[in-house]
Amino acid sequence: MRVHTVIDSPLGQLPLVGEESGTAPGGTAITSLSVQGMKKAPVVHEGRHNEAAFAEAERQIRAYFTGELTTFRLEFTPAGTELQQQVWDALDAIPYGATTTYGKLTERLGLPRERVQAVGGAVGANPLLLVRPCHRVIGADGSMRGYAGGVERKVQLLTHEGALQPTLV
Secondary structure, eight states: OEEEEEEEETTEEEEEEEEEOSSSGGGEEEEEEOOTTOTTOOOTTSSEEOGGGGHHHHHHHHHHHTTSOSSOOOOBOOOOOHHHHHHHHHHHTSOTTOOEEHHHHHHHTTOOGGGHHHHHHHHHTOSBTTTSOGGGEEOTTSOOOOOTTOHHHHHHHHHHTTSSOOOOO
């Protein structure tokens, strides 16, 4: 059964969608985690509203924002193409506090350089913002390339993880 809820976070409200699962921590495999106002966000009101189904996900997200957790241990069931699934698995291997570039990610996947845009598209299609760390992928020149949740949130997450130094004015 499809379930959904919305939790508050330092990024704003986070809509979560999942499927009940006997093997997932907390009993729910997450299919989508987005931020309010995100482009191409899934419809959250399909299925049954169930805050309790996401208690473990919420606990881990809160622990991440308090600095107590650096790796999420949740079950995911997002739908995607074979390339998207490969890219998303590679995102999971980028450690907390580190960044990589779209080019390096393409190389790590063993794909030719001309596939870098396709890899970027797959990164951008990640339906699991925050918990699958697409925010850790940056431009080759160190610039903050697009982020479905907004570049300001990408900067916020990378600063939180210590991958960026806060800008002082």
